[in-house]
Amino acid sequence: MTPAPGITLAGEARIAGQPLFAPLTLEVGAGVWTCLLGPSGVGKTTILRLIAGLETGADFTGTITASDGQPLAGRVALMAQSDLLLPWASALDNVSLGARLRGERRDRDRAMEMLERVGLEGLHARKPARLSGGQRQRVALARTLLEDRPVVLLDEPFSALDARTRSEMQDLAAELLAGRTVLLVTHDPAEAARLGRAIHVMGTGGLETVESLPPPHPRAVDDAELLMLQGRLLARLRQQHADAPGQDLP
Ligand SMILES: Nc1ncnc2c1ncn2[C@@H]1O[C@H](COP(=O)(O)OP(=O)(O)OP(=O)(O)O)[C@@H](O)[C@H]1O
Numbered sequence: 001m002t003p004a005p006g007i008t009l010a011g012e013a014r015i016a017g018q019p020l021f022a023p024l025t026l027e028v029g030a031g032v033w034t035c036l037l038g039p040s041g042v043g044k045t046t047i048l049r050l051i052a053g054l055e056t057g058a059d060f061t062g063t064i065t066a067s068d069g070q071p072l073a074g075r076v077a078l079m080a081q082s083d084l085l086l087p088w089a090s091a092l093d094n095v096s097l098g099a100r101l102r103g104e105r106r107d108r109d110r111a112m113e114m115l116e117r118v119g120l121e122g123l124h125a126r127k128p129a130r131l132s133g134g135q136r137q138r139v140a141l142a143r144t145l146l147e148d149r150p151v152v153l154l155d156e157p158f159s160a161l162d163a164r165t166r167s168e169m170q171d172l173a174a175e176l177l178a179g180r181t182v183l184l185v186t187h188d189p190a191e192a193a194r195l196g197r198a199i200h201v202m203g204t205g206g207l208e209t210v211e212s213l214p215p216p217h218p219r220a221v222d223d224a225e226l227l228m229l230q231g232r233l234l235a236r237l238r239q240q241h242a243d244a245p246g247q248d249l250p
Pocket residue numbers: 015020038039040041042043044045046047056057058081
């Protein structure tokens with residue numbers, strides 16, 4: 001695996017001629033977690049898909065570059081908002097899907113170990129229809145963590161989990177993705193405060209970089225600085241909504 005590069009996305013996007021996001025520059029630091037907060041529909045998922053080189057439905061004008069000057073293709077893992085599990089495949093087969101798609105031999109032991117790490121031991125033979133939403137999300141997380149890419153894009157990866165499991169999966173992801181370049185889209189100010197070496201709030205007017213906590217990350221769930229930052233971030237999001245109430249449309 002090549003060392004994790006930083007990423008710079010600079011540009012603007014339009015959908016059917018209408019602005020989606022104004023010209024902005026997003027710096028994603030090399031080897032650390034960067035968190036992106038913002039109201040629904042502002043273009044956060046679009047940014048992840050642009051960096052992943054996937055179709056978005058938007059017209060993007062600008063550049064996406066890696067700090068080492070190398071192409072990003074083949075170095076990015078994306079965990080999408082919907083779990084995208086194959087309904088006919090077992091949890092184990094879904095976790096190993098990346099290897100199968102690349103025509104590689106899957107490492108069954110590693111896949112089983114990853115399922116165990118996300119708390120799904122004993123459920124490896126189950127198909128998605130027989131898993132809860134939170135269990136399915138953990139299968140998708142295990143698949144992403146197994147991909148072993150230097151750049152990892154996570155779109156609301158913990159949103160379906162109960163509070164305890166969510167904090168445990170945050171710890172696990174932070175442990176397994178240490179040293180990777182991670183861009184996390186989240187609606188949860190506590191999650192951004194806990195994990196983000198850098199935190200950005202996206203609005204229709206562009207991107208605002210907000211205060212983040214110094215290392216270590218992830219912070220303990222009851223860390224006093226974390227709880228204060230969570231409050232400040234929520235207040236910031238409420239203020240953003242008060243300033244531009246039309247932004248948060250479904
Ligand atoms: N394939 C597409 N074709 C046309 N419009 C799209 C497409 N995908 C997304 N959009 C629109 O682009 C806008 C931004 O979508 P995007 O998913 O990037 O927002 P988001 O900030 O991630 O929202 P959320 O927080 O709700 O996930 C939305 O208004 C959405 O309706």
